Amino acid sequence: MSFAVPEGRVTALLGESGCGKSMLAAALTGSLPASAQRTGVVLLDGEPVVDQREWRRLRGKTIGFLPQEGVTAFDPGTDVGSQLRALRERHGGWSVEKACAAAQYPAEALSLLPEQHSSGQIQRAALAAAILPIPKLLVVDEPTASLDTATAYAVWESLRTCADAGTAVLAITHDVPKLLDLAIVDHMLFLRDGDLVAAGSPGSLRTLPDLYVQGFFSPLGT
Numbered sequence: 220m221s222f223a224v225p226e227g228r229v230t231a232l233l234g235e236s237g238c239g240k241s242m243l244a245a246a247l248t249g250s251l252p253a254s255a256q257r258t259g260v261v262l263l264d265g266e267p268v269v270d271q272r273e274w275r276r277l278r279g280k281t282i283g284f285l286p287q288e289g290v291t292a293f294d295p296g297t298d299v300g301s302q303l304r305a306l307r308e309r310h311g312g313w314s315v316e317k318a319c320a321a322a323q324y325p326a327e328a329l330s331l332l333p334e335q336h337s338s339g340q341i342q343r344a345a346l347a348a349a350i351l352p353i354p355k356l357l358v359v360d361e362p363t364a365s366l367d368t369a370t371a372y373a374v375w376e377s378l379r380t381c382a383d384a385g386t387a388v389l390a391i392t393h394d395v396p397k398l399l400d401l402a403i404v405d406h407m408l409f410l411r412d413g414d415l416v417a418a419g420s421p422g423s424l425r426t427l428p429d430l431y432v433q434g435f436f437s438p439l440g441t
């Protein structure tokens with residue numbers, strides 16, 4: 220497949236469970252499993268990313284990544300607050316307080332170890348870590364999966380704010396109704412069995428006569 224994630228835009232990546240969304244996120248952030256066979260190339264600002272050393276340099280400051288399991292973004296032995304402060308010292312960007320507020324992460328949890336968080340809390344902590352350095356590319360894997368409705372809406376608004384400030388946002392999600400409610404998304408990519416089967420604006424895809432794509436717009440068959 221071939222596609223672009225433009226700066227200043229929110230691109231949503233959708234597809235049925237197991238179709239390869241998280242693998243694609245891993246490919247775009249240089250974090251594929253060691254056993255993966257790789258073909259193709261990722262271009263960042265038109266330049267190919269060549270090796271693991273470069274991926275390590277890019278991750279954090281240039282490429283922010285919210286993994287599907289937020290807890291994997293943290294060192295298990297150190298409280299989240301210390302880890303966010305270390306990120307701020309290393310990369311600059313937003314203050315810890317601003318990143319936490321944007322991610323809807325409660326400041327009173329900062330002193331807790333990663334494992335002492337609920338799944339929704341650690342997901343928001345990992346989002347704070349991903350957006351704090353103000354990356355050029357932000358890849359978020361199901362950022363609202365464990366969140367209540369109001370918090371999920373606020374997180375989508377924050378991702379839109381990141382894009383409006385210039386970040387290229389790629390959001391893996393099943394949360395189509397909220398995206399459409401808020402008009403958050405500029406572009407949508409639909410994946411099926413590892414292939415890109417449809418791409419376009421929400422308006423153009425909403426009326427596409429394709430049962431697979433329509434299933435995401437009307438999950439209850441309405």
Ligand SMILES: Nc1ncnc2c1ncn2[C@@H]1O[C@H](COP(=O)(O)OP(=O)(O)OP(=O)(O)O)[C@@H](O)[C@H]1O
Nearest residue numbers: 234235236237238239240241242243252254255287
């Ligand atoms: N570490 C791994 N080694 C080998 N295969 C893997 C590994 N992780 C995932 N896969 C396989 O890659 C395929 C795509 O998985 P992926 O996690 O990208 O799906 P997904 O679209 O993100 O699904 P979901 O919506 O359920 O999170 C699946 O068939 C899965 O079994």
